[in-house]
Amino acid sequence: MQIEQVLSSLLSVVGSPTLMGLIILAVPIGMFFGAIPGLGGKLGIVLLIPFVFGMDPLAGAVFLMAMHAVVHTGGSIPSILFGVPGTGPDAATIVDGFPMTKRGEAGRALGASLGASGFGGVVGGVFLALMLPLLRPVVLAFSPAEFFLLAIFGITFIATLSGKSLRKGLLVGMLGLMLSFIALDPHTGAQRYTFDMLFLWDGVDVITAVLGIFAIPEMIALGAKGGSIAQVTGKAARYNLREVIDGILDVFRHLGLSIRTSLIGAGIGMVPGLGGDAASWICYGHAVQSSKTPERFGKGAVEGVIAPETANNSKEGGALLPTLFFGVPGSSGMAIMLGAFVMLGVKPGPMMALTGMDFVWTLIWTLCIANILAVAMFLACAPAFGMLTFVRGSLIIPFVLTLAFLGSFLSHSAWENIVLLCLLGTLGYFLKKYGWPRPPFVIGLVLGPIAEDSLHKALAIWGPTFFLRPQSLIMVALIVASLAVYFWRRRKRSSVEVNYDI
Amino acid sequence: MRVLVKTLLLGIALTLAGTANASEFYKGKTITYIVSTSPGGGYDTYARLIAKYLGKHLEAKVLVKNLPGAGHIVGTNTLAASKPDGLTIGTFNTGLIYAQILKREGVQFDLRAFEWIGKAAADPRALVLGAESGMKTYEDLAAADKPVKFATSGVGSASYTDTQLIRSALDLKIEVVPGFNGNEGELAMLRGEIGAQVGSMSSLQSFVDNGYGVFAVAIGGDANGVPQAAGKATTEKGKSIIALVQAMSELGRLTAAPPGTPAERVADLRAAYEKVLTDPQLLAEAEKLGIPIQPSYGEAVAGLVGDALNQSPATVEIIAAAVNVEIKLVTVKTALLDLSPDFKKIKFASGDATIKAKISGSRTAITVNGEEAKRKNLKVGMVCEISYDPEHEDNEPKEMACEG
Numbered sequence: 001m002q003i004e005q006v007l008s009s010l011l012s013v014v015g016s017p018t019l020m021g022l023i024i025l026a027v028p029i030g031m032f033f034g035a036i037p038g039l040g041g042k043l044g045i046v047l048l049i050p051f052v053f054g055m056d057p058l059a060g061a062v063f064l065m066a067m068h069a070v071v072h073t074g075g076s077i078p079s080i081l082f083g084v085p086g087t088g089p090d091a092a093t094i095v096d097g098f099p100m101t102k103r104g105e106a107g108r109a110l111g112a113s114l115g116a117s118g119f120g121g122v123v124g125g126v127f128l129a130l131m132l133p134l135l136r137p138v139v140l141a142f143s144p145a146e147f148f149l150l151a152i153f154g155i156t157f158i159a160t161l162s163g164k165s166l167r168k169g170l171l172v173g174m175l176g177l178m179l180s181f182i183a184l185d186p187h188t189g190a191q192r193y194t195f196d197m198l199f200l201w202d203g204v205d206v207i208t209a210v211l212g213i214f215a216i217p218e219m220i221a222l223g224a225k226g227g228s229i230a231q232v233t234g235k236a237a238r239y240n241l242r243e244v245i246d247g248i249l250d251v252f253r254h255l256g257l258s259i260r261t262s263l264i265g266a267g268i269g270m271v272p273g274l275g276g277d278a279a280s281w282i283c284y285g286h287a288v289q290s291s292k293t294p295e296r297f298g299k300g301a302v303e304g305v306i307a308p309e310t311a312n313n314s315k316e317g318g319a320l321l322p323t324l325f326f327g328v329p330g331s332s333g334m335a336i337m338l339g340a341f342v343m344l345g346v347k348p349g350p351m352m353a354l355t356g357m358d359f360v361w362t363l364i365w366t367l368c369i370a371n372i373l374a375v376a377m378f379l380a381c382a383p384a385f386g387m388l389t390f391v392r393g394s395l396i397i398p399f400v401l402t403l404a405f406l407g408s409f410l411s412h413s414a415w416e417n418i419v420l421l422c423l424l425g426t427l428g429y430f431l432k433k434y435g436w437p438r439p440p441f442v443i444g445l446v447l448g449p450i451a452e453d454s455l456h457k458a459l460a461i462w463g464p465t466f467f468l469r470p471q472s473l474i475m476v477a478l479i480v481a482s483l484a485v486y487f488w489r490r491r492k493r494s495s496v497e498v499n500y501d502i
Numbered sequence: 503m504r505v506l507v508k509t510l511l512l513g514i515a516l517t518l519a520g521t522a523n524a525s526e527f528y529k530g531k532t533i534t535y536i537v538s539t540s541p542g543g544g545y546d547t548y549a550r551l552i553a554k555y556l557g558k559h560l561e562a563k564v565l566v567k568n569l570p571g572a573g574h575i576v577g578t579n580t581l582a583a584s585k586p587d588g589l590t591i592g593t594f595n596t597g598l599i600y601a602q603i604l605k606r607e608g609v610q611f612d613l614r615a616f617e618w619i620g621k622a623a624a625d626p627r628a629l630v631l632g633a634e635s636g637m638k639t640y641e642d643l644a645a646a647d648k649p650v651k652f653a654t655s656g657v658g659s660a661s662y663t664d665t666q667l668i669r670s671a672l673d674l675k676i677e678v679v680p681g682f683n684g685n686e687g688e689l690a691m692l693r694g695e696i697g698a699q700v701g702s703m704s705s706l707q708s709f710v711d712n713g714y715g716v717f718a719v720a721i722g723g724d725a726n727g728v729p730q731a732a733g734k735a736t737t738e739k740g741k742s743i744i745a746l747v748q749a750m751s752e753l754g755r756l757t758a759a760p761p762g763t764p765a766e767r768v769a770d771l772r773a774a775y776e777k778v779l780t781d782p783q784l785l786a787e788a789e790k791l792g793i794p795i796q797p798s799y800g801e802a803v804a805g806l807v808g809d810a811l812n813q814s815p816a817t818v819e820i821i822a823a824a825v826n827v828e829i830k831l832v833t834v835k836t837a838l839l840d841l842s843p844d845f846k847k848i849k850f851a852s853g854d855a856t857i858k859a860k861i862s863g864s865r866t867a868i869t870v871n872g873e874e875a876k877r878k879n880l881k882v883g884m885v886c887e888i889s890y891d892p893e894h895e896d897n898e899p900k901e902m903a904c905e906g
Contacts, residue, residue, distance in 0.1 A: 186681045202571055326689070326712070
């Protein structure tokens with residue numbers, strides 16, 4: 001790694017009007033694909049590929065990279081404003097982002113999410129740079145055994161996220177796990193609870209589940225109650241930039257958390273196979289668990305916005321590593337990106353470290369610049385978005401429901417998903433009404449399949465003693481520690497509990 | 503300004519002149535091109551590229567519609583059920599031929615009935631050995647004293663079926679570990695947890711180029727220096743299975759129209775498809791995308807698909823045994839060779855074998871020219887689609903749809 005090469009790459013990006021122009025063009029496009037539920041970054045790359053065709057390889061790659069880097073920055077906007085996630089990994093942001101909006105702090109929540117996204121993106125880029133020499137051993141250290149244990153680690157967060165009653169949380173979490181078993185059995189190919197419906201062969205769509213469990217109940221509640229999303233009196237809707245900046249500063253007030261979740265996100269991104277949904281929920285769980293005041297979560301704690309948003313942007317940097325240096329994509333989005341790189345004439349693989357470092361550095365810088373630009377460009381819009389939450393409910397509900405149904409349909413182009421959305425919406429409404437915690441449901445649904453699939457693989461590869469390998473023992477220790485901390489806290493302060501508004 | 507308008511008009515005139523012989527029917531129409539996977543990935547890339555040029559040659563708008571789910575079955579079911587007006591076409595995994603042969607649940611289409619437009623590529627398979635496995639040649643694999651772990655995608659997927667068939671054909675000592683999607687298998691080979699993988703040669707090429715593994719054998723294709731699996735099979739059974747996998751590998755990136763599409767539309771689509779896949783601009787673009795083009799068209803593809811589906815019961819049993827599927831019925835379309843005077847016993851050809859079967863008066867559903875019929879309505883020489891149970895001692899047919 002030569003400083004000269006690193007800096008000259010930065011200069012070649014910043015000093016080139018073409019490249020900077022492309023980044024500036026790509027950022028709003030990426031945020032748009034993130035903000036509309038059901039579109040997402042993968043579709044963004046597919047639709048943009050015809051436009052980069054014939055571009056100079058570097059310019060094309062920079063354009064696609066900048067677009068893909070900020071998808072989740074945009075994705076958090078509808079999560080926070082309406083409780084409708086723009087993309088799967090932005091779903092965890094709802095849990096605290098939407099209550100902040102209800103409290104009239106949409107501006108601050110948007111600021112925190114923008115700041116966290118930018119921060120995570122930059123940390124992801126830096127992480128990518130620092131990891132270059134250690135890449136191979138670290139990526140190769142994670143195998144199905146560790147995936148399984150990581151998923152179990154995430155599932156133990158159900159306890160932390162259960163709120164008042166551990167029993168209720170476990171029940172809802174188990175319900176989520178049960179739902180995750182609807183699919184073809186990965187090991188035998190047998191149909192499980194699919195009722196002969198093909199659309200259930202691939203399992204319950206996570207976006208539909210999140211929309212059903214969170215967005216629909218909130219809108220029903222809002223309709224029943226009247227008023228606007230922001231339930232505050234005496235605070236007028238106005239363009240308040242200071243609030244947004246305050247939100248951005250929150251990221252730095254919780255600097256330790258921001259750095260930790262960024263690193264967890266980048267790490268998960270680097271290891272192909274876990275995915276962004278798992279990254280943001282695991283980081284959310286971590287934020288609750290590491291907080292001194294976990295009772296604030298679920299009711300609009302700003303850390304609950306920061307944790308998932310840092311993670312889903314930083315994972316991009318991580319996911320780029322195996323894509324560029326092994327030619328093995330770190331995520332499904334990166335798989336398409338890999339195809340685009342090949343098309344542009346870039347050949348990812350180990351040779352990259354010898355011949356293509358200029359290209360790699362340019363992409364790292366692009367990642368950082370695009371993330372910072374996204375914050376700057378949308379700083380001006382955020383207060384205006386925030387004003388939307390003061391609009392009368394009867395005007396906003398049809399719009400949000402349209403978004404929710406559209407997102408659910410688009411994610412698989414299956415009308416059956418809309419039926420599923422209504423069913424889960426009903427379930428979600430009653431969970432909300434009777435004070436049952438909803439996040440454990442999504443944790444079960446997201447992590448269940450990872451746990452199951454990797455358990456099968458780990459057993460096939462190493463047999464029943466797979467968890468006795470050194471890396472696995474570290475993970476086992478983490479799980480035990482996580483549970484110990486939970487029970488210790490519960491005993492010490494029996495009154496301290498998370499109580500969910502959402 | 504005037505110059506600009508003139509240039510534009512000239513451009514339009516030239517474009518029109520270039521495609522003057524396009525079909526009148528398709529001008530200005532919208533064609534839906536169903537892709538049975540999510541956006542991104544091989545099928546989608548081929549479809550979007552072909553759609554772009556198909557639109558140009560037919561002067562129509564071609565919309566790509568992604569209908570992922572259930573391993574290409576959702577998209578293909580939808581295609582089969584689409585209005586056969588020539589405005590819907592689709593592409594899906596060749597592995598569905600296995601799904602049809604094995605009567606997989608959820609399959610609601612008959613690949614024989616599709617109107618085949620063409621195929622864009624051959625997709626030769628290869629067996630790759632991971633560098634970490636310590637094996638370098640096919641002989642190393644054959645001589646391995648412990649079972650070698652092979653990664654495949656989910657049970658029932660094309661990759662799983664291919665792997666099981668090759669295991670059975672070459673009588674290899676391997677252990678199949680399913681559940682590796684996308685590039686996860688390659689990564690597992692890098693980590694050394696998995697020894698080898700069977701996959702599409704073109705998608706594994708960069709893995710091998712990077713020095714992470716070696717091709718042990720290839721199945722089909724022009725595999726510069728890699729030995730062909732056909733030469734490694736020692737038994738008749740093995741040779742016939744390899745021949746089947748090889749035949750399937752010829753049929754990459756298929757495009758078909760729904761059953762019942764009018765003949766003239768099919769002819770238009772086939773002609774346009776052929777023009778698209780010989781268009782130098784498309785070929786240049788495909789080369790840049792790194793996707794090989796080895797096209798074949800219309801009847802030739804229909805013939806290949808028909809051949810692949812018409813397997814003798816013995817082969818079907820071998821396939822079923824290889825992938826551990828319980829097979830219920832075999833369907834063949836063939837002429838009646840012989841009929842006993844009491845109309846109870848028939849003979850017909852199924853693959854290379856001649857099958858003797860007893861028809862049941864109550865259990866066998868018989869139709870002649872689409873109308874319900876009795877045993878006595880059957881005649882020698884009628885062409886029938888016969889579904890029968892090869893496990894049954896009398897090979898009793900369940901359904902017979904005859905014409906003649």
